[in-house]
Amino acid sequence: MVPDPPGPVPDPPGLVPAPPHTEPSLAASAATLRDVDALVAGCFACPRLVAWREDVAAVRRSSFRDQTYWGRGVPSFGDEAAHTLLVGLAPAAHGGNRTGRMFTGDPSGDFLFAALHRAGYANQPTSVSADDGLVLSGMRICAPVHCAPPDNKPTPDERRRCAPYLARELALLAPTLRCTVVLGAFAWQALLATLTDSGWRVPRPRPRFAHGAEVDVVGPDGRTLTLLGTYHVSARNTYTRLLTPDMLDAVLVRARQIAAG
Helix, strand or coil: CCCCCCCCCCCCCCCCCCCCCCCCCHHCCCCCHHHHHHHHCEEEEEEEEEHHHHHHHHCCCCHHHCCCCCCCCCCCEEECCCCEEECCCCCCCCCCCHHHCCCCCHHHHHHHHHHHCCCCCEECCCCCCCCCCCCCCCCECCCCCCCCCCHCCCCCHHHHHHHHHHHHHHHHHCCCCCCEEHHHHHHHHHHHHHHCCCCEEECCCCCCCCCEEEEEECCCCCCCCCCCCCCCCHHHHHHHHCHHHHHHHHHHHHHHHHCCC
């Protein structure tokens, strides 16, 4: 039996979604990060992703059957004067797509937020809902694709369509941003592509992703941004111990060293 559709979608604290639109290019004129977030929440640019996120929100997982899913584009969140940007892949179908906040409410988030708390980026080690009191300091969390994709696999076209949001975030964070922590090969390639398109000087040949990879890129204004690679915090990687807490902790310690200059 298919459950009844969820009720009115609650907005994460401080977020008022923009009117529905299909133009991620609007992000280029966003004056603030909150404006970018509002545009993400109002975006309907990718038909396949919109259909999937809404279907997941309507059917729901049995363990969340009584909950209302967010079911929209999931905005970035965190410190608006961040020195470190953490770049994921895309929201999880029953995580961010349910809660309205990246990594909140799924096993990947359990692993990640515990590490961010140990490193001093988060005020608490868990995140279960968008209004649970989590605060990030010095860090903002984003993704190159803002809608939950089927099988966790966005297409190249979907990634490119969503890229203006990431590009604008990088531009608005320019006064403070020093480092990015990049989770996995998909995010690594997406970030390098966005940086290249935005006029950054990326080494050639293009640096390959690896856990522990460290690469400096130079912006049009001459400032340097350091990219740090780490395996994604997916349950598959953490359950098999391809990524351990100590491994992620080491990358976050290095991020703090870079931010401190």
